[in-house]
Amino acid sequence: MKKILMMMASILALCGVLFLTSKQLSAQAGATTQANTLNLYNWGDYIDPGLIKKFEKQTGYHVQYETFDSNEAMFTKIKQGGTAYDLAIPSDYMIEKMKKANLLLPIDQKKLPNFKYLDQHFLDQSFDRGNRYSVPYFWGTLGIIYNDQQVSASEVQHWNDLWAPKWQNELMLVDSARDILGMTLISQGQSVNTTATTTLNQASHKLDQLSINVKAIVADEIKTYMIQEEAPLAVTWSGEAAEMIDQNEHLHYVVPSEGSNAWYDNMVIPKTAKHQRAAYAFIDFMLDPKNAAQNAEYVGYATPNKAAKALLPKKIRQDQQFYPPLKTIEKLEVYQDLGAQKVEQYNDLFLKFKMYRQ
Amino acid sequence: MKKSKQFFMVPYFLWIALFVVAPLLLILYQSFTDGQGHFTVRNYLTYGSSSVYLKMSLNSLWYAFLITVITLLVSYPAAYILSRLKHQQLWLLLIILPTWINLLLKAYAFIGLFSRAGAVNHFLMFIGIGPKQILFSDFSFLLVASYIEIPFMILPIYNAIVQLDPALPNASRDLGASPWQTFRLVTFPLTLSGVKAGVQAVFIPSLSLFMLTRLIGGNRVITLGTAIEEHFLTTMNWGMGSTIGVILIVMMFVIMMLTNDRKKKRREVLDDEKTTL
Numbered sequence: 268m269k270k271i272l273m274m275m276a277s278i279l280a281l282c283g284v285l286f287l288t289s290k291q292l293s294a295q296a297g298a299t300t301q302a303n304t305l306n307l308y309n310w311g312d313y314i315d316p317g318l319i320k321k322f323e324k325q326t327g328y329h330v331q332y333e334t335f336d337s338n339e340a341m342f343t344k345i346k347q348g349g350t351a352y353d354l355a356i357p358s359d360y361m362i363e364k365m366k367k368a369n370l371l372l373p374i375d376q377k378k379l380p381n382f383k384y385l386d387q388h389f390l391d392q393s394f395d396r397g398n399r400y401s402v403p404y405f406w407g408t409l410g411i412i413y414n415d416q417q418v419s420a421s422e423v424q425h426w427n428d429l430w431a432p433k434w435q436n437e438l439m440l441v442d443s444a445r446d447i448l449g450m451t452l453i454s455q456g457q458s459v460n461t462t463a464t465t466t467l468n469q470a471s472h473k474l475d476q477l478s479i480n481v482k483a484i485v486a487d488e489i490k491t492y493m494i495q496e497e498a499p500l501a502v503t504w505s506g507e508a509a510e511m512i513d514q515n516e517h518l519h520y521v522v523p524s525e526g527s528n529a530w531y532d533n534m535v536i537p538k539t540a541k542h543q544r545a546a547y548a549f550i551d552f553m554l555d556p557k558n559a560a561q562n563a564e565y566v567g568y569a570t571p572n573k574a575a576k577a578l579l580p581k582k583i584r585q586d587q588q589f590y591p592p593l594k595t596i597e598k599l600e601v602y603q604d605l606g607a608q609k610v611e612q613y614n615d616l617f618l619k620f621k622m623y624r625q
Numbered sequence: 626m627k628k629s630k631q632f633f634m635v636p637y638f639l640w641i642a643l644f645v646v647a648p649l650l651l652i653l654y655q656s657f658t659d660g661q662g663h664f665t666v667r668n669y670l671t672y673g674s675s676s677v678y679l680k681m682s683l684n685s686l687w688y689a690f691l692i693t694v695i696t697l698l699v700s701y702p703a704a705y706i707l708s709r710l711k712h713q714q715l716w717l718l719l720i721i722l723p724t725w726i727n728l729l730l731k732a733y734a735f736i737g738l739f740s741r742a743g744a745v746n747h748f749l750m751f752i753g754i755g756p757k758q759i760l761f762s763d764f765s766f767l768l769v770a771s772y773i774e775i776p777f778m779i780l781p782i783y784n785a786i787v788q789l790d791p792a793l794p795n796a797s798r799d800l801g802a803s804p805w806q807t808f809r810l811v812t813f814p815l816t817l818s819g820v821k822a823g824v825q826a827v828f829i830p831s832l833s834l835f836m837l838t839r840l841i842g843g844n845r846v847i848t849l850g851t852a853i854e855e856h857f858l859t860t861m862n863w864g865m866g867s868t869i870g871v872i873l874i875v876m877m878f879v880i881m882m883l884t885n886d887r888k889k890k891r892r893e894v895l896d897d898e899k900t901t902l
Contacts, residue, residue, distance in 0.1 A: 481845070483760070484843060488840065496742070619677050621844055621847050622847050
């Protein structure tokens with residue numbers, strides 16, 4: 268009995284020591300009071316860390332950086348309200364959904380002097396007319412990345428080229444129902460926001476035929492695999508492609524001219540925000556052309572900031588892979604929130620595709 | 626004394642109530658709701674009428690079964706030999722050692738080994754077979770899953786073999802049984818409890834391995850875990866996700882019942898044997 272009590276006492280003492288140490292450590296790291304913090308909720312590795320330091324120095328706010336790896340995970344966490352995030356960076360369709368769920372605070376553009384630097388082309392999108400709730404952060408496309416050692420450029424100009432028998436067991440896909448069904452729909456001349464069940468079933472049928480060409484359906488790992496030349500071609504997002512091209516010069520990225528998805532990641536202020544002043548300061552800081560250009564160079568995604576784009580090196584600015592010609596831009600479609608039922612239909616069809624074996 | 630004993634039970638009861646019973650009840654409750662929180666059995670109907678889900682369940686069972694068989698085939702001889710070795714504790718430590726390494730790290734290590742430019746393909750090229758597609762196949766998935774589960778199979782079997790009274794196999798040999806007969810009629814039946822514990826420890830987690838299906842199987846191997854993840858994170862249909870969760874739990878209960886019941890009976894037999902001995 269005595270032994271047990273001693274054990275329990277020592278465990279409790281150990282817990283106490285650990286608690287105090289961790290408290291000490293976190294105090295040293297931030298020296299934060301609640302008032303001057305900015306709780307930033309962003310995708311992983313989606314901002315130049317140098318900019319966070321610069322922001323902290325300039326404004327005195329302390330940035331608490333937390334990351335998510337899918338819009339849905341972010342939505343769930345903000346909805347549950349466990350942490351009071353002051354600023355989040357979700358994608359287009361998710362903003363529509365968050366708006367519907369009343370999770371966003373309107374943004375007063377008058378408080379953002381740098382808002383004027385944004386390119387008109389990327390404002391007033393279908394998911395947030397008039398940019399009442401969101402400020403664009405980056406934009407990009409869905410496309411095909413290929414390795415010029417095994418694939419010649421002329422072989423992969425269109426979505427339909429992916430179905431060619433030549434690519435048996437060679438193609439990698441991003442693990443995303445919306446994107447993969449979306450590109451199939453485009454290949455059939457349909458919209459990425461199709462809701463008609465017959466059209467969807469036709470697309471699903473066509474997609475099943477792609478199964479024989481598919482090597483793997485993965486997420487972030489595509490980056491590593493393409494760089495290591497595990498597969499000759501893959502369907503992925505432009506930002507990921509930029510990182511891959513950075514590390515393997517044989518890789519190239521194509522946005523098929525018949526159309527594709529354009530996505531926007533946008534800064535929003537969730538309802539849970541406790542430090543709105545800090546959030547506004549941060550948005551404006553990120554809109555500053557110099558900062559936006561620095562960030563675009565670091566992250567590798569396309570910036571919607573006109574003035575920032577002008578500041579980028581010519582090589583990046585004129586790269587049609589990531590700043591496609593206007594003719595292609597006009598054919599790009601933004602995802603709309605299709606409602607729970609349709610989202611589920613998309614996912615069920617995608618699941619069916621994953622299970623499909625010839 | 627009795628009072629203080631009850632007092633010490635409180636944390637356990639709280640723990641079990643809060644972290645075992647309550648979540649299970651929540652899952653059960655969720656599985657009977659739709660998106661708006663109304664009561665419905667639609668989720669179960671969807672599950673039962675969807676060939677995709679049924680096929681996926683069969684897939685899960687089939688892969689879990691294969692993984693269990695492979696680990697068992699490797700583990701029983703390994704445990705048997707282990708129990709006859711000199712430095713057993715050292716060998717045991719070596720077997721347990723891999724479990725100290727994070728599952729993800731192990732998976733990434735295998736990706737490195739199996740990739741097109743990886744060590745295994747280099748070896749295959751060296752011996753003249755030429756590079757093969759190893760990653761993203763049933764083979765690599767089963768191999769990695771079995772590798773990860775093997776320690777959990779070896780340990781209970783090893784324990785059962787060590788606990789076996791050496792007088793019993795000796796007596797069997799004395800009475801004229803061949804080594805194979807001794808193994809088949811004495812050693813194996815008496816260590817079956819270890820095998821069953823091992824099967825439980827391997828089969829049940831294997832049913833819902835989903836990290837590996839993605840990393841090693843490249844989503845070319847689909848189990849119920851994949852569907853649960855999708856429903857909770859992408860479609861946010863928690864009801865359907867919970868329904869699949871409930872079905873997994875039911876599957877696990879069935880496995881537990883199948884492996885538990887006989888164990889009890891067998892133990893009685895064992896006790897009888899002991900008294901008669």
